[in-house]
Amino acid sequence: MNTGKIPVVGVTLDAEKPGGYSKFPWYALRTNYMDAIAAAGGLPVALPHNADLAEAYLDRISALVVTGGAFDVDPALYGVDDRHEKVTLKQGRTAAELALLRGALARNMPVLGICGGQQLLAVALGGTLIQHIPDAVPNALAHEQPNPRDEAGHAVTVTPGTLLHRIVGATEMHVNSSHHQAVATPGPHAIVDAVAADGVIEGIEDPRYKFCLGVQWHPEFHIDQGDARIFQALMAAI
Numbered sequence: 031m032n033t034g035k036i037p038v039v040g041v042t043l044d045a046e047k048p049g050g051y052s053k054f055p056w057y058a059l060r061t062n063y064m065d066a067i068a069a070a071g072g073l074p075v076a077l078p079h080n081a082d083l084a085e086a087y088l089d090r091i092s093a094l095v096v097t098g099g100a101f102d103v104d105p106a107l108y109g110v111d112d113r114h115e116k117v118t119l120k121q122g123r124t125a126a127e128l129a130l131l132r133g134a135l136a137r138n139m140p141v142l143g144i145c146g147g148q149q150l151l152a153v154a155l156g157g158t159l160i161q162h163i164p165d166a167v168p169n170a171l172a173h174e175q176p177n178p179r180d181e182a183g184h185a186v187t188v189t190p191g192t193l194l195h196r197i198v199g200a201t202e203m204h205v206n207s208s209h210h211q212a213v214a215t216p217g218p219h220a221i222v223d224a225v226a227a228d229g230v231i232e233g234i235e236d237p238r239y240k241f242c243l244g245v246q247w248h249p250e251f252h253i254d255q256g257d258a259r260i261f262q263a264l265m266a267a268i
Contacts, residue, residue: 037268039072040091042127044099045079045120063097066250070261077130079122084129092268094134096127098145098248102211105161108153114161116210128154140241140267142260145209148234148244155217155236162210163230171228175207180251183207186232192223193235193243197263198256205247205254212246241267
């Protein structure tokens with residue numbers, strides 16, 4: 031990691047329609063995303079949804095974190111015409127995040143995808159998604175966990191020898207779970223580095239890049255001791 035200056039980490043925002051906070055469209059993000067990056071030694075900055083400005087933002091940041099949210103990636107982006115009735119879109123957000131992801135990967139910039147950010151990362155790497163886990167995975171775990179999101183929902187098995195395994199130093203993590211979609215295939219060059227007991231993919235990485243990692247859970251909650259190490263490893267890759 032660079033010394034002297036605090037590395038700037040771009041963090042993607044969520045967006046909401048008018049109502050609640052404002053009568054006009056507004057951005058949103060949980061504070062623990064920013065707190066986790068700052069605790070790891072980064073200077074987090076929020077990235078609005080303007081795909082045309084992606085390259086300008088990438089010129090000014092040293093790493094990219096693509097966050098989660100209560101929405102889905104358009105199946106058309108991974109070559110599927112049919113859209114499950116449970117799929118909801120935020121196309122402006124997805125377009126901006128995809129432009130940022132593709133630009134960051136082209137620069138070999140450290141990238142971390144979290145929850146929906148991992149799913150979009152898989153798509154950017156040429157992968158595909160499960161549109162609705164309950165309809166696609168027999169005897170699936172409760173990936174929309176009933177207990178609070180700041181508690182573990184289930185365990186994941188980490189694949190030995192992967193980047194994730196080197197980072198967390200364990201073959202099992204206890205993670206939270208808040209998703210109805212998941213990665214189906216990670217892309218032709220990417221690999222799976224974590225799975226749940228029901229076979230749902232929980233982590234992906236692409237060894238072609240110096241740091242290209244996606245996790246299906248929310249490590250910003252620091253539930254497992256490996257979660258903080260993920261952000262520390264992101265900063266170390268800058």
